[in-house]
Amino acid sequence: xxxxxxxxxxxxxxxxxxxxxxxxxxxxxxxxxxxxxxxxxxxxxxxxxxxxxxxxxxxxxxxxxxxxxxxxxxxxxxxxxxxxxxxxxxxxxxxxxxxxxxxxxxxxxxxxxxxxxxxxxxxxxxxxxxxxxxxxxxxxxxxxxxxxxxxxxxxxxxxxxxxxxxxxxxxxxxxxxxxxxxxxxxxxxxxxxxxxxxxxxxxxxxxxxxxxxxxxxxxxxxxxxxxxxxxxxxxxxxxxxxxxxxxxxxxxxxxxxxxxxxxxxxxxxxxxxxxxxxxxxxxxxxxxxxxxxxxxxxxxxxxxxxxxxxxxxxxxxxxxxxxxxxxxxxxxxxxxxxxxxxxxxxxxxxxxxxxxxxxxxxxxxxxxxxxxxxxxxxxxxxxxxxxxxxxxxxxxxxxxxxxxxxxxxxxxxxxxxxxxxxxxxxxxxxxxxxxxxxxxxxxxxxxxxxxxxxxxxxxxxxxxx
Amino acid sequence: xxxxxxxxxxxxxxxxxxxxxxxxxxxxxxxxxxxxxxxxxxxxxxxxxxxxxxxxxxxxxxxxxxxxxxxxxxxxxxxxxxxxxxxxxxxxxxxxxxxxxxxxxxxxxxxxxxxxxxxxxxxxxxxxxxxxxxxxxxxxxxxxxxxxxxxxxxxxxxxxxxxxxxxxxxxxxxxxxxxxxxxxxxxxxxxxxxxxxxxxxxxxxxxxxxxxxxxxxxxxxxxxxxxxxxxxxxxxxxxxxxxxxxxxxxxxxxxxxxxxxxxxxxxxxxxxxxxxxxxxxxxxxxxxxxxxxxxxxxxxxxxxxxxxxxxxxxxxxxxxxxxxxxxxxxxxxxxxxxxxxxxxxxxxxxxxxxxxxxxxxxxxxxxxxxxxxxxxxxxxxxxxxxxxxxxxxxxxxxxxxxxxxxxxxxxxxxxxxxxxxxxxxxxxxxxxxxxxxxxxxxxxxxxxxxxxxxxxxxxxxxxxx
Numbered sequence: 001x002x003x004x005x006x007x008x009x010x011x012x013x014x015x016x017x018x019x020x021x022x023x024x025x026x027x028x029x030x031x032x033x034x035x036x037x038x039x040x041x042x043x044x045x046x047x048x049x050x051x052x053x054x055x056x057x058x059x060x061x062x063x064x065x066x067x068x069x070x071x072x073x074x075x076x077x078x079x080x081x082x083x084x085x086x087x088x089x090x091x092x093x094x095x096x097x098x099x100x101x102x103x104x105x106x107x108x109x110x111x112x113x114x115x116x117x118x119x120x121x122x123x124x125x126x127x128x129x130x131x132x133x134x135x136x137x138x139x140x141x142x143x144x145x146x147x148x149x150x151x152x153x154x155x156x157x158x159x160x161x162x163x164x165x166x167x168x169x170x171x172x173x174x175x176x177x178x179x180x181x182x183x184x185x186x187x188x189x190x191x192x193x194x195x196x197x198x199x200x201x202x203x204x205x206x207x208x209x210x211x212x213x214x215x216x217x218x219x220x221x222x223x224x225x226x227x228x229x230x231x232x233x234x235x236x237x238x239x240x241x242x243x244x245x246x247x248x249x250x251x252x253x254x255x256x257x258x259x260x261x262x263x264x265x266x267x268x269x270x271x272x273x274x275x276x277x278x279x280x281x282x283x284x285x286x287x288x289x290x291x292x293x294x295x296x297x298x299x300x301x302x303x304x305x306x307x308x309x310x311x312x313x314x315x316x317x318x319x320x321x322x323x324x325x326x327x328x329x330x331x332x333x334x335x336x337x338x339x340x341x342x343x344x345x346x347x348x349x350x351x352x353x354x355x356x357x358x359x360x361x362x363x364x365x366x367x368x369x370x371x372x373x374x375x376x377x378x379x380x381x382x383x384x385x386x387x388x389x390x391x392x393x394x395x396x397x398x399x400x401x402x403x404x405x406x407x408x409x410x411x412x413x414x415x416x417x418x419x420x421x422x423x424x425x426x427x428x429x430x431x432x433x434x435x436x437x438x439x440x441x442x443x444x445x446x447x448x449x450x451x452x453x454x455x456x457x458x459x460x461x462x463x464x465x
Numbered sequence: 466x467x468x469x470x471x472x473x474x475x476x477x478x479x480x481x482x483x484x485x486x487x488x489x490x491x492x493x494x495x496x497x498x499x500x501x502x503x504x505x506x507x508x509x510x511x512x513x514x515x516x517x518x519x520x521x522x523x524x525x526x527x528x529x530x531x532x533x534x535x536x537x538x539x540x541x542x543x544x545x546x547x548x549x550x551x552x553x554x555x556x557x558x559x560x561x562x563x564x565x566x567x568x569x570x571x572x573x574x575x576x577x578x579x580x581x582x583x584x585x586x587x588x589x590x591x592x593x594x595x596x597x598x599x600x601x602x603x604x605x606x607x608x609x610x611x612x613x614x615x616x617x618x619x620x621x622x623x624x625x626x627x628x629x630x631x632x633x634x635x636x637x638x639x640x641x642x643x644x645x646x647x648x649x650x651x652x653x654x655x656x657x658x659x660x661x662x663x664x665x666x667x668x669x670x671x672x673x674x675x676x677x678x679x680x681x682x683x684x685x686x687x688x689x690x691x692x693x694x695x696x697x698x699x700x701x702x703x704x705x706x707x708x709x710x711x712x713x714x715x716x717x718x719x720x721x722x723x724x725x726x727x728x729x730x731x732x733x734x735x736x737x738x739x740x741x742x743x744x745x746x747x748x749x750x751x752x753x754x755x756x757x758x759x760x761x762x763x764x765x766x767x768x769x770x771x772x773x774x775x776x777x778x779x780x781x782x783x784x785x786x787x788x789x790x791x792x793x794x795x796x797x798x799x800x801x802x803x804x805x806x807x808x809x810x811x812x813x814x815x816x817x818x819x820x821x822x823x824x825x826x827x828x829x830x831x832x833x834x835x836x837x838x839x840x841x842x843x844x845x846x847x848x849x850x851x852x853x854x855x856x857x858x859x860x861x862x863x864x865x866x867x868x869x870x871x872x873x874x875x876x877x878x879x880x881x882x883x884x885x886x887x888x889x890x891x892x893x894x895x896x897x898x899x900x901x902x903x904x905x906x907x908x909x910x911x912x913x914x915x916x917x918x919x920x921x922x923x924x925x926x927x928x929x930x
Contacts, residue, residue, distance in 0.1 A: 103703055103812040104841075126707075148652045159650065161659070162627055175899040183808040185624065185840045185880035187613045187663045188888070189896045189923065190904045194626070194659040198652045215709045238568055242591075244680045244749055283752070284709055284759060290751035343648040347568040375650045376569075415650035423653070431654045435642040439655045441910040445903055458654065 001085075003042045007063050011045055011087075014055035019046045019093065030088040033073035033080045034135075035422060041068070041088040048093050050168070050176060050207045057174040057205070060087060060451045068453045069201040071112065071143030074135035076339060077420025079147065079200045083455050089205060091142045097121055098208065106165055106182070108210045111142025115149075118211065127213035130157030133416070134324070142206050148198030150416040152249035152280070155374035159416065161197050163212045169196055169204035172447025182210055195442070200418055200457040203446035217282030220248070221292050222316040224308045225299045226273035230254060232303020233275035234349045237373045239298040240279070241346060245291040249280035250374030251323060254353070257370045260329040261322045270305045277373070278319055326370060334366065334383030336392075338399055343377045344411035355405050356380065363398035365391070377415035403429065419457045427459050437461075466550075468507045472528050476510055476552075479520035484511045484558065495553040498538035498545045499600075500887060506533070506553040513558050515633070515641060515672045522639040522670070525552060525916045533918045534666040536577065536608030539600035541804060542885025544612065544665045548920050554670060556607045562586055563673065571630055571647070573675045576607025580614075583676065592678040595622030598881070599789070607671050613663030615881040617714035617745070620839035624881065626662050628677045634661055634669035637912025647675055660907070665883055665922040668911040682747030685713070686757050687781040689773045690764045691738035695719060697768020698740035699814045702838045704763040705744070706811060710756040714745035715839030716788060719818070722835045725794040726787045735770045742838070743784055791835060799831065799848030801857075803864055808842040809876035820870050821845065828863035830856070842880035868894065884922045892924050902926075 003022075011020050021027055021044040031040040042065075047053050060067045066086030073080050082088055091112035099108040102125035107118060115136040118129050131144055132151035139149070145167070150159040157163070166180040180186065180193035196204055227233040233252060240250060253261070255274040279299065281291045296307055310316045330337055344352050353369065360367040371379040380402060384395040403413055403426055413423055413430055428436060440461050444450075468487075476485050486492055486509040496505040507530075512518050525532045531551030538545050547553055556577035564573040567590035572583060580601040583594050596609055597616035604614070610632070615624040622628070631645040645651065645658035661669055692698040698717060705715060718726070720739040744764065746756045761772055775781045795802055809817050818834065825832035836844040845867060849860040868878055868891055878888055878895055893901060905926050909915070 101810070101812075103707065104810040105706065150650060154650060158627070161656065162623070171899070171903070176897075177900040177903065178897050179900055181808070181877040182810050182875045183841050183877055183880070185615060185619060185808050185837075185842050186877040187879050187881060187883050188877055188892060189884075189901070190664055190668075190907060191626065191656075191659045191662065192900060192903065194656045197656070199655055203655075215707070215711075218709055241570065242568065242680070244683055246680075284755050286755035287748070287752035290749050294749060343646070343650050345566070345569040345647050347566075372650075376648050377650050410647045412646045412648055412651040412653055414652050415648070416652060418652050419654075427653060432641075432643050434636070434640040435644055435657060436654065438636070438642065438657065438910055442655060442907055445906040445910065 003065070007059065008043060010059045011043060011056065014059060015045050015047055015052045019048065019052070020044070030070065030090060031082060033078060034076050035078035035081065035420065037078045037081045037421065039081050039083045039085060041082040042085050044088045044090060046090050046093045050170060053089065053170045053205055053207060054174050054176065056087065056089060057170055057172065061174065061449050064449065065451065066454050067451050069142070069205045071140030072138055074139040074143060075147055075418065075420060077418050077422040079418055079420035079456055081421065083421065091140060094207070100125065102127065104182070105213045106210050107213060108208060109141050110208060111140060111206050113141050115139050115141060115144055122213050123216065126216050128216050129211050129213055130154070130163050131160050141209055141211070145197050145206055145209055146199065146201050147418045148416065152251055152372055154372065155250055156246050156248040157214060161194050164193060164197055164209060165212050166210035167193050167196055167206055168208035169206045171204045172449065172452040177204070184212065198418065200420065201453040202443055202457050203452065218285045219288045220280055220282040221288050222310040222319055223279040223281070223292065223296065223299070224310060224319055225277040225279060226270045226305040227275040228272060228303045228305055230275045230353050231350050232301055233277055234353065234373070235301055236277060236299045236304065237349065238346055239301070240295055241374065243294055243298050245281065245294040247279050247295060247374065248282045249278065251278040251371065252373035252378070253323065253370040254368060256366065256368040257326055260333060260368070261326065264325055264329045273305055278323055330368060330381050330383060334385060336384055336386040338382040338395060340380045340399065340402065341371065341377060341415050341417045342380055342402065342406040342411060342413060343375065343415040344406055344409040346376045348409040348411065349373060349376060352378070352405065352409060356402065359398055359401055363394045365395050365398045372415070375415060376411070421456060424456065424459055468530070472524065473508060475524045476508060476521065479524060480510050480512055480517045484513065485509070495535060495555060496547060498543060499541045500543035500546065500885065502543045502546045502886065504546050504548045504550060506547045507550050509553045509555060511555050511558045515635060518554065518635045518670055518672060519639050519641065521552065521554060522635055522637065526639065526914050529914065530916065531919050532916050534607070534611070534670045536605030537603055539604040539608060540612055540883065540885060542883050542887040544883055544885035544921055546886065548886060556605060559672070565590065567592065569647070570678045571675050572678060573673060574606050575673060576605060576671050578606050580604050580606060580609055587678050588681060591681050593681050594676050594678055595619070595628050596625050606674055606676070610662050610671055610674055611664065611666050612883045613881065617716055617837055619837065620715055621711050621713040622679060626659050629658060629662055629674060630677050631675035632658050632661055632671055633673035634671045636669045637914065637917040642669070649677065663883065665885065666918040667908055667922050668917065683750045684753045685745055685747040686753050687775040687784055688744040688746070688757065688761065688764070689775060689784055690742040690744060691735045691770040692740040693737060693768045693770055695740045695818050696815050697766055698742055699818065699838070700766055701742060701764045701769065702814065703811055704766070705760055706839065708759055708763050710746065710759040712744050712760060712839065713747045714743065716743040716836065717838035717843070718788065718835040719833060721831065721833040722791055725798060725833070726791060729790055729794045738770055743788060795833060795846050795848060799850060801849055801851040803847040803860060805845045805864065805867065806836065806842060806880045806882045807845055807867065807871040807876055807878060808840065808880040809871055809874040811841045813874040813876065814838060814841060817843070817870065817874055821867065824863055824866055828859045830860050830863045837880070840880060841876070886921060889922065889924055
């Protein structure tokens with residue numbers, strides 16, 4: 001149902017004609033995200049300032065209109081799809097870097113600034129922001145924070161949660177709040193900063209963020225380790241994590257994924273390799289050798305076929321390319337895929353992978369796994385054809401059993417992608433009723449009229465009672 | 466007002482006679498903490514199990530009795546002093562290590578386990594838990610988490626917030642909740658773990674915690690750097706933080722404190738030194754040299770008098786002893802002291818220290834500062850005589866201006882000690898009304914009858930409206 005003219009006028013008065021889209025063809029593009037789901041919003045606002053956001057929230061409250069905040073829509077869970085239509089608030093025009101504070105190693109930005117822009121600006125001072133999702137070239141900081149984005153470097157440097165100092169946000173009540181501090185320590189009051197990070201826009205709209213930066217390492221080595229079986233590769237992961245040198249990436253690629261890479265790329269891997277690790281080590285020019293040596297020692301076991309330290313940047317790029325082409329390769333292998341990002345304690349990875357193989361056979365659904373093994377965080381891909389009804393049903397049943405398996409192994413359903421629409425029905429399997437009820441009550445406090453991103457992240461209150 | 470006999474009977478029925486203290490002389494000792502404040506509780510319960518805690522909470526709800534949770538009372542802010550009397554719940558008998566999971570680098574413990582016991586157990590697997598408050602030998606994990614304790618290592622390894630994976634807790638409604646995950650990543654639901662960490666027992670009683678462990682470094686070097694003035698020492702701090710090698714401690718000691726150490730200890734410092742840094746560097750046997758070299762380069766400037774790498778463990782112990790005797794030395798210098806732990810952005814440390822000198826002169830109150838300069842976190846000590854009324858008033862006025870100064874410099878009133886009673890009146894100067902109101906509402910959700918640790922951490926609701 002389109003918005004009534006006087007409501008549209010309110011938004012135009014609040015933001016100006018040029019920052020409001022109502023034409024359906026213009027609005028259409030704001031209904032997608034990388035989950036491939038779509039719902040057309042009734043109106044799109046493109047604010048430049050916090051004050052405009054506050055006014056938009058008040059209008060939405062007044063007329064009970066859903067408001068979904070959106071960066072660049074790179075998330076994979078439908079978190080920015082306006083399933084109850086209403087207003088999309090796109091932060092794309094709030095893209096200013098407000099302060100680059102090199103001496104205190106932080107940068108203050110608006111939510112629409114791209115991850116890549118932060119990296120570029122920080123790099124001029126020898127600094128970087130650790131979260132590095134695959135979409136870093138075109139995803140926004142606001143989106144990163146809303147989803148608690150991570151990526152390969154999280155193993156050493158942490159996720160958004162560990163790399164955010166201070167936030168400004170507008171709550172669902174239209175109130176401006178500041179959380180956290182400009183400093184790296186602080187214990188006054190409750191930690192609302194980490195409550196907002198990962199909350200998928202259901203509590204507040206982030207309007208400013210002060211991000212904690214780290215110094216760029218002088219040197220980074222990239223090691224390719226191949227194994228004759230999965231078990232040996234995972235044993236190496238456990239061994240690497242139990243010694244002193246912390247790698248800055250520790251990625252696992254399974255046999256099926258390796259075969260796909262072999263098919264797509266001209267890269268020559270060891271032909272008999274059934275599992276691969278990509279290990280990165282960073283540090284000072286003079287310290288990396290000793291760290292690499294320690295890690296190679298840990299990575300080496302009877303099942304190891306080859307350990308190769310990529311010596312030049314061409315080799316390094318090639319190696320990461322292999323990891324990066326995977327997503328595309330998977331899609332070309334099957335028209336549809338479910339891409340999950342489950343996490344288990346690292347010691348449970350061998351069990352997880354063995355059981356995944358069994359489930360793949362049981363449901364006749366190819367399952368390919370790769371990802372951030374150092375955090376026990378695997379991207380589990382189920383390949384199927386959505387138009388084949390039996391296959392689609394099998395895929396969903398298989399996924400259901402994967403989730404049960406992960407929870408049985410003391411894991412979590414998502415390490416970095418979040419919940420959005422996709423995993424919402426599963427949340428109450430992971431979180432106990434008491435905690436879930438508190439989360440819903442907190443949501444109620446931040447957003448008394450339940451206008452912010454309805455139908456996402458947390459199940460409806462009724463489900464848990 | 467003592468509790469009525471039938472209420473006491475309820476506690477005895479819930480916990481057993483041997484786990485309930487009602488005798489005033491026995492209760493008396495549970496009314497103190499390291500803030501030197503005291504209020505005698507009406508009753509002390511010493512539960513062994515979560516179920517007993519749930520029952521105690523229900524009794525307190527039924528009869529509207531304040532319930533204050535206490536570890537070993539090492540905090541300095543009065544956070545465990547039962548100012549509205551009622552019940553003290555001491556976690557001292559919940560002191561089991563539930564699981565040492567070396568392969569996943571974590572340990573699951575009950576809240577009454579001592580910090581030192583965790584370190585001892587973890588060290589058998591080459592691991593440690595980073596938070597290391599000065600009281601680590603006799604403070605509990607529950608207390609550490611409630612206050613988000615830190616210490617010198619926070620600069621490299623983070624505080625409790627960055628080193629806690631999973632919590633079990635009983636809310637003020639008597640409900641058992643589990644927060645977080647056994648894994649190092651997880652984004653399902655809102656982050657209640659970090660909401661509980663640092664909440665000073667006003668939301669829930671922590672009953673179990675899974676702590677994230679780190680590998681013990683092969684080698685640690687300790688450097689003593691002396692400077693001819695404060696400015697040079699702080700310039701070195703900023704310089705150290707802007708290069709690649711991250712020290713695992715970066716402590717500052719000011720001139721007044723150095724003089725106190727000189728008086729107490731037979732340690733020979735450079736006589737003309739007016740500021741000192743203690744810098745620790747850890748890593749692999751083969752990497753520490755390069756890191757130390759980089760840090761010495763950064764620490765060296767025209768105002769630097771001497772850089773000394775303590776080569777043996779005796780020298781190291783001596784150096785840390787100097788830092789540790791300070792607290793005692795300060796007390797012997799003046800009968801009373803206010804010990805604050807303000808934080809400012811590192812680049813503001815010179816301004817903070819200059820202004821502190823001026824305030825010290827203005828109020829004729831000696832001010833000694835030392836602490837975790839790498840986090841911008843200084844322990845500011847105001848020395849005075851409480852029995853001299855004019856001095857006592859001056860000290861409090863001076864403190865008030867120090868807090869104003871810190872907030873003007875974009876800092877925070879507490880880096881690791883917390884709020885408790887001592888800083889409660891100041892909280893609304895730091896946190897904006899909107900955020901504070903949300904914190905109070907969250908408190909209300911966790912603790913609907915406001916029985917948990919009343920009068921602490923957050924100002925009363927009326928104060929902010």
